[in-house]
Amino acid sequence: MDTERDRITASVTTHITADLLRGALDLERTARGVLPHRLPAWARAQCTDGQLAMAESQPSGVRLVFRTRATAVELDVLPTKRVYTGAPPRPDGVYDLLVDGHPAGRASAAGGDTLTIDMATGTAEHRPGPVGTLRFTGLPGKAKDVEIWLPHNETTELVALRTDAPVEPAPERDRAVWLHHGSSISHGSDAASPTTTWPALAAARAGVELVNLGFGGGALLDPFTARTLRDTPADLISVKIGINLVNSDLMRLRAFAPAVHGFLDTIREGRPTTPLLVVSPIWCPIHEETPGPSVPDLTALGTGRLSFRAAGDPAERAQGKLTLGVIREELARIVERRAEEDANLHHLDGRRLYGRADAAELPLPDRLHPDAATHRRIGERFAELVFAAGGPFAHRGAAAEARAVAETAGS
Structure with a gap:
């Protein structure tokens, strides 16, 4: 996690709303931020299976997409890390950065909650943890479309988005x-x-x-x-x-x-x-x-x-x-x-x-x-x-x- 002195100076904080997200079908307001879902609330209510609840809240294919002239972007997140009893530690979830459709960076977030799963007994334990911060710098100063693809295998609450220039929703592309x-x-x-x-x-x-x-x-x-x-x-x-x-x-x-x-x-x-x-x-x-x-x-x-x-x-x-x-x-x-x-x-x-x-x-x-x-x-x-x-x-x-x-x- 970045230290306080590394944070963007004179930052612009943008409220994370559904129009900045693609690939999610629902956005749940939580105590600390927003949680993207890949099933709508009415569908989630029809199934109490814990495996499905975990899977649909892991944002595979979900990405923050916005247009900006910012050269630095910070994203505060609260991931849920999975630990399997007796198995090697899983790597932290990866966030991929794309600028105008091209790969421009990759990062992981420290902190987060922990879900410990015992495959032998089928039990799980959830422990809360701190918010982590991602930081991407050195972006071109021109107007551009920025995409941050969220980890496909970690439930991820989005807490705050900060940039050093204003942000607006990216225009929809004429694509199938x-x-x-x-x-x-x-x-x-x-x-x-x-x-x-x-x-x-x-x-x-x-x-x-x-x-x-x-x-x-x-x-x-x-x-x-x-x-x-x-x-x-x-x-x-x-x-x-x-x-x-x-x-x-x-x-x-x-x-x-x-x-x-x-x-x-x-x-x-x-x-x-x-x-x-x-x-x-x-x-x-x-x-x-x-x-x-x-x-x-x-x-x-x-x-x-x-x-x-x-x-x-x-x-x-x-x-x-x-x-x-x-x-x-x-x-x-x-x-x-x-x-x-x-x-x-x-x-x-x-x-x-x-x-x-x-x-x-x-x-x-x-x-x-x-x-x-x-x-x-x-x-x-x-x-x-x-x-x-x-x-x-x-x-x-x-x-x-x-x-x-x-x-x-x-x-």
Whole structure:
């Protein structure tokens, strides 16, 4: 944290309001500041699951965006640090700075609250901590758009924004809005920073505005999530379905197909012709043919590593328990049938993003989540398969990319 003597002199303090944020669907006023949420309040009220509450309040894809001539920016924040009992310390959350769309800095905040999670017992303890301060200096003195991407994996209350010149909301760019929903992989688990989660990388490459509704452990075909997707303005929508249904052992095959149909029906109530892409799971060896649930590998925890194993039995597939292989087959069948009457509905096999050969080269470190290099590979492949020529989002993606190139050339 910066000392008092390092603070900006003659600073301008700007009240943090919703018009300075992108990627958040709600802004909660707290005792010390504001807390961005990625689910609206009415949706949060319909689920008391602590995992979802933590995940949706972690601001993956959420960024402060403003226009200013300031050469120095300070942001007071109250992050919530996670500590897993018996596992190595997690690195502090990362804040990425972009100036006129280009990387211009990276920082982390000291202090913050601490959430200690015992994976073996399922218990958690929350301890309050102090506010931390980020400081970015040496910015160009011209009028510019500044973006501060909040940590994708740390709940972050925004306490104060100070600059050495006035701030105003940045003008909306004429770009397609891509609304994406998925699991912890889409959320960004184990990515290096908020702009290098695979959805953020794909969005940057395609020149679209990202709204990321990837929730760690929370891609469970919840009706309130479908209604949120239905009601959120977007030009392009994708939903990545599968891994959480297996690793939570939430439902059986009998319930799965109708739940998928209901989820898609709800989205189509409000977005009847919006390009809609259904993505099946990436390759995950422990659950390809073995049902869930996923449980912590206590042997690995004993050596200071966080890892998971599949606790189901392959024989249980006969009783309708789900595996990734079963889910991929069902999703392909469902989309094929629905696409006969819905020309804007598309399917992507997740193994095209990360398959068996990729797993041999870049194995999932904890057996569930990709590392930074794999996020980059998935993001690049998604952009190529979905936004590039011949892809389901190609028309809007190409137009957005052309606008992004023109904006960059003119800056």
